[in-house]
Amino acid sequence: MASGVPAVVRVEEFRIDVVKRQRAWGWLVISYLFLGGAGAGAFLAALALGQLWGEVLGLVLLVVATGFLFLDLGRPERFWRAFLRPRTSWISRGAISITALVALGGLHVLVAGATGGGGVAEQGLAAAAAVAAFAVMVYTGFLLSPSPAIPFWNSTFFPAIFFAYSLLAGIDVLILASLVPPGQAVDLPLLEAVQLGLVVVCLLMVLSHLSVMSHAGLAARSSIALLVRGHYRWLFLGGVIGAGLLVPLAVAAPGVLLGAPTVLALSAVLAVLRLAGDYLFRFLVIRAGCYDPLR
Amino acid sequence: MTRWAMVIDLWSCIGCNACTMACKAEHATPPGVFWRKVLEQEVGRYPAARRVFLPVLCNHCAEPPCRDVCPTGATWKRDDGIVLVDYDQCIGCRSCIEACPYDARTFYADRATYFPGVTTPYEQAQQTFPDGVVMKCTFCVERVDVGLQPACVQSCPTECLYFGDFDDPESTVSRLVAEKKARGLLPEKGTGPSVFYFGG
Numbered sequence A: 001m002a003s004g005v006p007a008v009v010r011v012e013e014f015r016i017d018v019v020k021r022q023r024a025w026g027w028l029v030i031s032y033l034f035l036g037g038a039g040a041g042a043f044l045a046a047l048a049l050g051q052l053w054g055e056v057l058g059l060v061l062l063v064v065a066t067g068f069l070f071l072d073l074g075r076p077e078r079f080w081r082a083f084l085r086p087r088t089s090w091i092s093r094g095a096i097s098i099t100a101l102v103a104l105g106g107l108h109v110l111v112a113g114a115t116g117g118g119g120v121a122e123q124g125l126a127a128a129a130a131v132a133a134f135a136v137m138v139y140t141g142f143l144l145s146p147s148p149a150i151p152f153w154n155s156t157f158f159p160a161i162f163f164a165y166s167l168l169a170g171i172d173v174l175i176l177a178s179l180v181p182p183g184q185a186v187d188l189p190l191l192e193a194v195q196l197g198l199v200v201v202c203l204l205m206v207l208s209h210l211s212v213m214s215h216a217g218l219a220a221r222s223s224i225a226l227l228v229r230g231h232y233r234w235l236f237l238g239g240v241i242g243a244g245l246l247v248p249l250a251v252a253a254p255g256v257l258l259g260a261p262t263v264l265a266l267s268a269v270l271a272v273l274r275l276a277g278d279y280l281f282r283f284l285v286i287r288a289g290c291y292d293p294l295r
Numbered sequence B: 001m002t003r004w005a006m007v008i009d010l011w012s013c014i015g016c017n018a019c020t021m022a023c024k025a026e027h028a029t030p031p032g033v034f035w036r037k038v039l040e041q042e043v044g045r046y047p048a049a050r051r052v053f054l055p056v057l058c059n060h061c062a063e064p065p066c067r068d069v070c071p072t073g074a075t076w077k078r079d080d081g082i083v084l085v086d087y088d089q090c091i092g093c094r095s096c097i098e099a100c101p102y103d104a105r106t107f108y109a110d111r112a113t114y115f116p117g118v119t120t121p122y123e124q125a126q127q128t129f130p131d132g133v134v135m136k137c138t139f140c141v142e143r144v145d146v147g148l149q150p151a152c153v154q155s156c157p158t159e160c161l162y163f164g165d166f167d168d169p170e171s172t173v174s175r176l177v178a179e180k181k182a183r184g185l186l187p188e189k190g191t192g193p194s195v196f197y198f199g200g
Helices: A027-049 A052-072 A076-083 A090-115 A120-144 A157-179 A188-213 A218-228 A233-258 A264-287 B018-027 B065-069 B095-099 B121-126 B151-155 B172-179
Strands: B004-009 B036-043 B050-057 B075-077 B083-085 B106-108 B133-135 B161-165 B195-198
Touching: A027 A052, A027 A090, A027 A120, A027 A157, A027 A264, A052 A076, A052 A090, A052 A157, A076 A090, A090 A120, A120 A157, A157 A188, A157 A264, A188 A218, A188 A233, A188 A264, A218 A233, A233 A264, B004 B172, B018 B036, B018 B151, B065 B075, B065 B095, B083 B133, B151 B161, B161 B172, B172 B195
Parallel strands: B004 B195
Antiparallel strands: B004 B161, B036 B050, B075 B083, B106 B133
């Protein structure tokens, strides 16, 4: 807002009985959640597959994601203070996990690149970096789920959903990156099989979350109403559920289950759809968060 | 030990917003920023329709979720129960806004002023906050510490706001909570608010 122009205060700010939507976190935090999850997921998947280029790509994505978080801070020059309260704050735990992943992952890439892998140091670094990557993938779920203010986020499913979506996005990043010239070899049939399983897991958990929340209080039901009947219904039903999960499931399942040869172009299209669904899922989870009315 | 608390008589509140304006005057809060405000709602149908009012502010909770989620320790609680934000430590991550069930916190980022391009000498003197941080009601700690009542309590023309030591069983606030069965908002959240309501 330009200096000197009085702020417009919404009418609903002064109503007792309305369910208010959260507006504190916007697209910068949403983009961080998406890129951070995809980066940590890509790193973990590449570590498991033994592909150093994938590890590097995952770490680069993670650093870019952290840039979004940095830009979102009101006082970015004090970012280092975010590390100070790991005993109670999930933001502090996340900041420490991200730093640990970048440091340990970077060291692993260097050591594995220099030695060719297999040494005790390389394996120790790989194990430690894998733990840090896991922490980065799940902590965002814990960041939201303890909130007493926004019932739609009070879900034990969230850490698991965020982990599954992060791994799904990370593998999709690897699939798409393998197509960029000069091209990197990936075991596409294996990755498509894993993705099929992850899509089923994500679908079941998202639907279970909605089912549980539909029996919760007014604010949680208002969040669901926004997603399935309200302002966001096309993005949620069409984007998250349809394009992001059901279409990849329907298209990939016959090929994976019958062992048909994987078509590279089709895998790329499915990867883009799943990534778009992942971004929309995180976007809508944040945007649909609602506070209970005060009375 | 002192534990400051506020009791609000909703029968007596007439929705005049004197408390809202006293708060803005005391702290020189920017346009669109309300450390406290009066919510309202119409109930009933004509001819029996009426308006009800609900003054809201930071609840200075016994177990403040805003303090627990703060990654820097900027949000802290004094021994007398007043929850404050240390503006020198706040990084503006807004996790406290997401954690507060009472929508009592505001992120201040745009440097809006009431007079175009000008911060008045009064605002310069009264504003204790920089931009890029989260702010909220302080229970007028600068007044309470010198024995005064918070500005909102002082200004209320209907005397529907009471402020005092909740740990003193003889205080007005303790007596009202006991006699009028005053209760905090959203008790199911488990935050232990220090602002209690009765009537309405």
